[in-house]
Amino acid sequence: MRRRVVGVVSGIASALFLSGCATNAPQDTWQPKGPNAEIIDNLQKPVFAVAGIIGVIVTVAVIIAVIRFRDKGQPIPHQSHGNPALEITLTIIPALILTVVGVFTFRTVFDLAKTSDTEMIINVTGQQWWWEYDYPVQNEFGITQPIITSGQLVIPAGTKVLLRQTSRDVIHSYWIPALNGKRDAVPGRVHLNRIEADKPGIYAGQCTEFCGLSHANMRMEAVALSKADFAKWVANQLKPYTSPAENTLAKEGETVFMNQCVRCHQVNGMKRADGTPVIAAPDENIVSGAAPNLSHLMSRNTFAGATFDLLNKSCREDVWTADSESFGAKYLSGVSEDCLNQKDLRGWLRNAPAMKPMYANPALLTSTGGKYRGMPNLGLTEADIEKLVAYLLTLK
Amino acid sequence: MFSTGSKYFFGITFLGTIAFAIYMLLISESAIGGTALFGLVGATALLTGLLLFTRDGSNGEEGVAASAAAPTKSIWPLIAAVGTTLLLVGAITSTVVTLLGVVLLLAALVEWSVLSWSERASSDSAYNASLRKRLLNPIEFPVLAAVGLGVVILSFSRITLAVNKSVGAIAFIVLGSLVLAAGVLFSVRPNLKRGLVSGICVLGVVGIVAAGIASAGVGIREELVLAKEEGHYMHQECGAEKSEHFDKLPLEGVSATASVDTYIELIDGKLVASVQGFAGSQQSITVPRSNPTNILFRNKTEGEYRLVANLGSKTVADGVKEEVVHCTQLIEQGFEQLLTLNIPKPAEAGKPFTLTVPGLAGQSIEVIVP
Missing domain, CATH: 2.60.40.420 (Cupredoxins -  blue copper proteins)
Known part of the structure; x- marks a missing residue:
């Protein structure tokens, strides 16, 4: 029996230990993919080693003491009080270790806080439970008009990008482990966080400050493109809105969108039949006052706060496993009808709160003045969903 | 002539009478409040009379008291009376008065109980006194120090709120320097006369408290009054008004x-x-x-x-x-x-x-x- 228990415990411990060796771990803090994450990595590895050695020594010492000196009915040994030499030594050694760690930690903190050589700025706004990215005008990158997107942060590789982070509702925390450490997004404040990716690719992240019901579903992805590909992405984002052709399913979908979705979701450039611009009013319907801007939705790979993929499994795999040379072209091809993750998108349109908890129960909205904390169930018919999917596919 | 219990109730009667007079003449003419206070005065006056008449219910024997010495003179019965009165007056006037009454009553309860117990601990009154000190001094000294510091800080805050901001800063520096100088003096001259040290401390505290009372009478400076009256977000309309504050x-x-x-x-x-x-x-x-x-x-x-x-x-x-x-x-x-x-x-x-x-x-x- 005792052997069996030891065997089970050892097996679990080994499995946990070996899980740390997984290579396909997109949020692994030990695989830096940019200079800022490298700076952190250079600090955490030696600190982890020192802390690990000390931890092992202390643990082994405790285990030896517990086993060897356990109560076996022996007489109480001679009690002595105080050993100044030992006590001073055991005080000085940890103090020295902490001092050395402290010096290098401070240096790292200051290195990470450096913003003087920033090349690009992106505003990042968190809200329950998604991230919005807006790119102020920066002519050197071809951004002649502000760009707004969500879910996926698109950056040029090899560029020092400064994120100006804030929040619209509660405190969130932005963390893409491969590119930098975490930084809180606090309502009413702007916190600076710099990231840089060495190579083109997708880098996953996760909100790391508990922010409510769907905190675990508040994900983010940073997409790094080569400078040439980034210019193409910018050019695509600045393309004016094109209404679907008349007498098509997509055109009918546009009408459904205007009747339902536009209460919260903006599509830049969309106009009503009388020529007046369509401006969404999320401030009247959502606690945070914002909903994702869906302009060029199908140029992204995710939706609903990067919780779900817009690409189906095989197409997603194709993008995620692409090498840095071919990645840009695959990402920029966006979401085609063949690659669309129809199941999740339709499920979302059918009943969003069933897929991602979002305080959609009207009985729970009294404290928010009737406003939602996410997308409610709109009660769309299957025909409306069909039309909307056709329309959303045109938003490239 | 006066027994211990009668002193207590006499104190309540006396202060209750004053409270009743102040309440009726200055604060409010409410029948409920007046009746409550008058009822208190009447009840405690009756109890005072009964206790005087029965000598606190004593049958003339000293019982089993270990100490033959007379009970120590104590201020706690009077403080308990003040506390009780404030408690009742506060119920009619202000929560702050009630809280003050509660604090005084609790303090009196603890002190009086321990004092009474310690006086019967042994036949040695010196030992009894040391026993009381051993129990209560660890509580009394920090509490008194905190209260004293609170009074000084409150007084000084009234001064800085009343005077110009720059003058307040200067006053803070001057006071800090004086405290430092006194501290240095006391430490380098440990043999200073006790009276002198006490005199310096008392003089300083009285000076600050007096200045604080005077400043409280003057009120806070004008710009703070204006800032208090103006809401932070109320000046976003585009009128002709101007606000420096x-x-x-x-x-x-x-x-x-x-x-x-x-x-x-x-x-x-x-x-x-x-x-x-x-x-x-x-x-x-x-x-x-x-x-x-x-x-x-x-x-x-x-x-x-x-x-x-x-x-x-x-x-x-x-x-x-x-x-x-x-x-x-x-x-x-x-x-x-x-x-x-x-x-x-x-x-x-x-x-x-x-x-x-x-x-x-x-x-x-x-x-x-x-």
């Missing part, structure tokens, strides 16, 4: 001014923006939708100017639109003021949001809301 309000102002995203400066008649994270000055700023963005306007040009945020229009009724404009106050050269923008929607095409300064043509900063 707007961003000196200590409560909401501190957090807002610690979170400034954009500085808009009017330098020699030119408007320039500095945005956190951006190098150099900007001629347009990007503000996220539906999110408070703090902008600090600094006037570095001679004359009085205000920053005006022109934020398009909003529909107030069917077919009726109203311009949305937020302003800082008119502020003089060298002053600054905070403006918090929360814009729910992007601007319509061709009608950008702007920050302008009336009276200065051609000076405009575009506000982009993606």
